Amino acid sequence: MTGISRRQFLKLGAAATGAATLAAQTQKAQASTGVGVDPMNVPSMLIDISRCVGCGACERACCESNGLEPTEDELGKLGPQVLTVPVRHDLANDKTRWVKTQCMHCLNPACASACPVSALHQTEEGPIDYRLERCLGCRYCMVSCPFGVPTFEWQDGLTPEIHKCMFCIERQREGESPACAISCPAGALKFGTRGELLAEAHSRIATSPDVYVDHVYGEHEAGGTAMLYISDTPFEELGFRMDVPTRPLPAYTWDVMSKIPYVAVGMAVVLGGASMITRKRNGWQDHEPDWDNDTSSEGES
Amino acid sequence: MLQDIIMLAALFILRVIVPLMLVVGIGYALMRRFNGVQLKFSPGFVLALGVVLALWSMAAITIILRMARGIGGVTNLSDATPFGFWIGFDVMAGAMLGGGAFVLAGLVYVFGLEHYRPILRSTILTAFLGYSLLIVALLIDLGRPYNIWNTLVHWNVHSVMFELAMCVMCYTIVLAVEFSPALFERLRWRKAWKIVHAITLPLVILGIVLSTMHQSSLGSLWLITPGKLHDLWYTPWLPVFFWISAITVGLGMVTVESNLTARGLKRGLHQDLLGRLAKANAVLLAFYAVVKLADVVARGKAPLLFTPDLNAMFFWLEIGLGVIVPAILMAQPKVRASKNGLFAAGALVVFGGILNRLNVSMFGLWQFTGPVYMPSIMEISFSLALLTMGATVFALAVKYLPVFPKEEHSVTAA
Numbered sequence: 001m002t003g004i005s006r007r008q009f010l011k012l013g014a015a016a017t018g019a020a021t022l023a024a025q026t027q028k029a030q031a032s033t034g035v036g037v038d039p040m041n042v043p044s045m046l047i048d049i050s051r052c053v054g055c056g057a058c059e060r061a062c063c064e065s066n067g068l069e070p071t072e073d074e075l076g077k078l079g080p081q082v083l084t085v086p087v088r089h090d091l092a093n094d095k096t097r098w099v100k101t102q103c104m105h106c107l108n109p110a111c112a113s114a115c116p117v118s119a120l121h122q123t124e125e126g127p128i129d130y131r132l133e134r135c136l137g138c139r140y141c142m143v144s145c146p147f148g149v150p151t152f153e154w155q156d157g158l159t160p161e162i163h164k165c166m167f168c169i170e171r172q173r174e175g176e177s178p179a180c181a182i183s184c185p186a187g188a189l190k191f192g193t194r195g196e197l198l199a200e201a202h203s204r205i206a207t208s209p210d211v212y213v214d215h216v217y218g219e220h221e222a223g224g225t226a227m228l229y230i231s232d233t234p235f236e237e238l239g240f241r242m243d244v245p246t247r248p249l250p251a252y253t254w255d256v257m258s259k260i261p262y263v264a265v266g267m268a269v270v271l272g273g274a275s276m277i278t279r280k281r282n283g284w285q286d287h288e289p290d291w292d293n294d295t296s297s298e299g300e301s
Numbered sequence: 302m303l304q305d306i307i308m309l310a311a312l313f314i315l316r317v318i319v320p321l322m323l324v325v326g327i328g329y330a331l332m333r334r335f336n337g338v339q340l341k342f343s344p345g346f347v348l349a350l351g352v353v354l355a356l357w358s359m360a361a362i363t364i365i366l367r368m369a370r371g372i373g374g375v376t377n378l379s380d381a382t383p384f385g386f387w388i389g390f391d392v393m394a395g396a397m398l399g400g401g402a403f404v405l406a407g408l409v410y411v412f413g414l415e416h417y418r419p420i421l422r423s424t425i426l427t428a429f430l431g432y433s434l435l436i437v438a439l440l441i442d443l444g445r446p447y448n449i450w451n452t453l454v455h456w457n458v459h460s461v462m463f464e465l466a467m468c469v470m471c472y473t474i475v476l477a478v479e480f481s482p483a484l485f486e487r488l489r490w491r492k493a494w495k496i497v498h499a500i501t502l503p504l505v506i507l508g509i510v511l512s513t514m515h516q517s518s519l520g521s522l523w524l525i526t527p528g529k530l531h532d533l534w535y536t537p538w539l540p541v542f543f544w545i546s547a548i549t550v551g552l553g554m555v556t557v558e559s560n561l562t563a564r565g566l567k568r569g570l571h572q573d574l575l576g577r578l579a580k581a582n583a584v585l586l587a588f589y590a591v592v593k594l595a596d597v598v599a600r601g602k603a604p605l606l607f608t609p610d611l612n613a614m615f616f617w618l619e620i621g622l623g624v625i626v627p628a629i630l631m632a633q634p635k636v637r638a639s640k641n642g643l644f645a646a647g648a649l650v651v652f653g654g655i656l657n658r659l660n661v662s663m664f665g666l667w668q669f670t671g672p673v674y675m676p677s678i679m680e681i682s683f684s685l686a687l688l689t690m691g692a693t694v695f696a697l698a699v700k701y702l703p704v705f706p707k708e709e710h711s712v713t714a715a
Contacts, residue, residue: 110525113457113525117454117463118460134455136443140460143522152380153444155370155371156371158368160444243528245528249527253521255537256461256518260514264513271510274411275411287498289486289494
């Protein structure tokens, strides 16, 4: 009697796992590369480091647009109140360069693939947005980000938030440019679609090859980012990570995650089979306690 | 207001009761030594109680401060190092130490090795307590723990963290059900016992599948950090290594836990069973060491093994002292026959396992972040408080529930 119910249960379990596999497989197609944005059409920004004078207008425009009020100690690096900041680099030859840092808005964002509840998620348009009401504050996005962008409110007890640049997605939806892009007085920032900005970047490098380094940072890094940098100084001297893989980062975990349903079902089948064989050989060992003579409790009754 | 009251109570325990107990404990120990005074409790018990109470008061203070001042107020975490000791030790090592439960349950129920049954229930209890405390630690470590239910609603199947959350939740429930017959025997709930008994086998298989998934996923967590995690540890095989080490260290933990129980609660020790497990574990550990080293060599990172730096030191401590040495020890029949020898070998395996998890989650990231993170006193004391809570509940469960089989009373007392 119990044997049958046990077998039925096994079958039920196998069916359930199979269903889970199917569900996982259908989800795989649509989401393995974020929402699948067109890498030439996403809103992007070209940042020309050779033109940046470090005035900080972009940072002020960002604060104004996003209602941020950084304190004196928070300035100089990304933080909850600093979503973009020109970082100063004093070079060996007495030159100074400024690198505007903010979220890179990867085409295949590691953070969005890492977030267990898709609080950080890629919007239809391309930029990575944040849904506070979903966030657990697990901070795995910060671990996964290859550029160290997301920041956390470490001093907030019960309602800490993740902060990063959202590429002014609300302004973009109203047809405006991001606040920083239109604030730059030096012409170092240019907002547009990624395709036209890539062409522009390469043509700038081609017209003055003795000025620019022949590299568009963000063209291939982390599978491509919406933020594109060109520079007259080698990127490694400006604190850029040169070891970021060109393979999209979500692929590294998806390699394993995509195999889980097969491993799980395979294991359940093998173990189920093994237990059947064991059962046939040994019979079912019943360990029913002697209910009348108290076997269980020691101290009492 | 409530916060102040709890704070005052915790401080009262920490500042008044604990020192009193320490004084009484030490004083009693001295009196017994010189005057032969005998009371009903041992001085060790009073001392241990003092230490435990101190840790628990610290934990209470930590929780209050974490609520009031944020995670940054009690930990040394920063934007550069968002995961720390609570994730590395409590969650990653905690899950690994509970790995013995799925291995032993599989051996007994799936492969019919009934002779391991006497140590099965205590192993499942250890794992259940370990996972419960892991969840407590995680809830303290999460920034917005009240949003945890979102994982049930908003699935992101691409997130390792999502899969971990689901598996750990489900597996904790599985462990609770696997242990529940002990409670039903005590309460004499015959019907409930029979129902659980009928579904035990599928439940065990489900538990093994869930364990395989989340033990490996704890390694997959770090696959998304190429270039951040040091090359000695970053490998596409991380999830497989995590799974193997969950088995070896889980079995090592069975030895340690059995020995601690035998010593602490004056119970018999199944030396023969532990010896058999150790014999198998020696093979597994040797295999693990070989594939770990082969992986480093195959990726062309062999020179890193011999670079005199912190990373190489941590790696060799982990693999040498924590895997190779106990493998050799456990291969010796003499060591397997000796209670202390096997205990020591098991403890080394556990040490190596914990160090591996800390290497992957903390030390291996130093080359990228710089050694900016070391756990604060509060982080460590909170983790230790959780450990002592687990031990306390374990001791109570052994006292009031049939965790060990009855014939054990006649087995040689330790």
